[in-house]
Amino acid sequence: MTRPTINDVATAAGVSKGAVSFALNGRPGISEDTRRRILETAETLGWTPSPRARALSVSKALAVGLVIARPPEILRADAFFPAFISGLETVLSTRGHALLLQVAEHEDHAAYRRLVQEGRVDGVFVTDLQVEDERPALLEQLGLPAVVIGPHLGEQPGPRQAALGVDDAPGVRAAVRHLVDLGHTRIAHVSGPQHLVHGRSRRDAWSQALREAGRSEGPCVEADFSAESGARAMATLLDLPEPPTAVVFANDLMAMAGLSLAQSRGVSVPDDLSITGFDDIEISAHLQPALTTVHTDVVAWGRAAATRLLQLVDGVGGVVPDLPEARLVVRSSTGTAPHRRRTNR
Amino acid sequence: MTRPTINDVATAAGVSKGAVSFALNGRPGISEDTRRRILETAETLGWTPSPRARALSVSKALAVGLVIARPPEILRADAFFPAFISGLETVLSTRGHALLLQVAEHEDHAAYRRLVQEGRVDGVFVTDLQVEDERPALLEQLGLPAVVIGPHLGEQPGPRQAALGVDDAPGVRAAVRHLVDLGHTRIAHVSGPQHLVHGRSRRDAWSQALREAGRSEGPCVEADFSAESGARAMATLLDLPEPPTAVVFANDLMAMAGLSLAQSRGVSVPDDLSITGFDDIEISAHLQPALTTVHTDVVAWGRAAATRLLQLVDGVGGVVPDLPEARLVVRSSTGTAPHRRRTNR
């Protein structure tokens, strides 16, 4: 009835418990004959290892944690987590590690404390990195390995930490260059929260790309990645005395909301106004006009993050596959700058 | 350095290991005096229980599992899982249970087998229920408690299983009645996959509500909940010799795509065509026109599902808080039926 244990295998094979453990783990000190015999009996008995027992014995949890810190449903209500998790799992499951989820209010150090206190995980992923984020320091102090989903840390990361090296800047820069090439001169930005790293880095990239192109920096409205805030920001921009001819949104959700709002005011996209997004969520390709946006491979991020974290946990080095670079997907929400503006300059 | 164990507490308090265990678990057989003394020393030593050890000892995992089976990013790329998980966690974390995630290819029985084999979980949630779903039977056979996210099972559920009792029908019926009240006579449906329970039940509700209202059943196009399929379905409907004046979409994502496609063809919403969705995702309120849709409280589902599963795991009965009923949110994507149609009848 109940699952066979290593003890059952031992008595069945006529050897000791320790010998079975050695054989199953491929350690030396067991002759080839006995090893084969042990493996065979284990097979026929249908033995499978008990992570519970192993975890207690080796003082490891054989699991890693992902803390989701999103207030209500704001902040990327998009498909980031499902896709990211999917990437994590493909790596973790083949390495015998489980993925533990915890939902915490932001700034919830207690959530991380509890994870390490209870010893349920061997490491964690840190998402939604903030600009002055205390969590890496906290985790370092707690001694819990961590992979931060964000750009490479400026300061030297601790020995048990790593940054994934995702960099949104090239994608945003490509979007800006695309707009510049279309002749736009007033290119605005609707940013994410500036206390979030990916909110700030996208804004910096927009600003820098404009400078590189020799364009003056257009207006920037800070929003919070939610559709509602995107619509509000679009309204603010349209109400400007000299509204922009192009808007770079920090994510698709806001871009969609902005697109809808513009259209409802009789502003034609892309004839009067060009719009770009970021993320390339599924719906973006099916809007009218289809959204020009930056495509990111979040599943690949997940795979890389999991690979790296397991390296940290096991204390080995190694090379992590490069992250695929974000690429601009040009659809029909961007077009040449409206004529009056073009001649204006 | 290392965390104090129950043994440390015992020697510090000058009692035996067993006594400490009794005291900490509030079992009889310990005098009030010693109990207090033990609790105090545990407190000052900063003792916290080790789920690892407890799990091995009581032969339970102290964790429950959620298997996410979504092919790539299709099937509800929406915010269902984040919200649902958030609801699960509020209950689980207060009860000392962890949430384990596993991503599986569709219909991957092996995923469930592994979970129970490894003994990592005490129970699981089953989502995306199919019409002829083999998973409940499989789990029953494996002896793993399960809560099915779907309507109450027709057949008597096993002793270790429960259905959550979510019912999409009232929401869909309300949407159809709303359209009927607005004078629509050709009310179409863009459904989800008919092998999924929530795909089929929404379609059945649409069909039934039309009959109840004395209207003939309009055209129905089967789609797969993705934006792309929603756009295709909308195109099919518009190409009909006698296109519908209203379309009930099985989710918001498809409704959004359908809305965009209709508008791009010069069909005015809601003047020429009324559209309703299902889910009420955040963007829906910020489209132009804002989407009339059915609001569901997925977080509450999560809470209820977790509560019920823990009851099953602990083998106790009990009452689970009622699920909040889905409610129709009327916005501006629905309006009175176009005049020509109205007089047609």
Next chain:
DNA sequence: CCGATCGACTAAACCGGTTTAGCAGTCCTG
């Protein structure tokens, strides 16, 4: 006043693995 009962607690087994110490037997060496 003696044996039974009860309350409070200790000792030890147990969960299912890993790991270390030790113990035969064999082989090599001087």
Next chain:
DNA sequence: CAGGACTGCTAAACCGGTTTAGTCGATCGG
């Protein structure tokens, strides 16, 4: 041919809790 090294295995401790069996002293009934 004794001594040391090596091979292949066993026995037992250990991880950190829970739980059962048992001990000891005090209380109680007869």
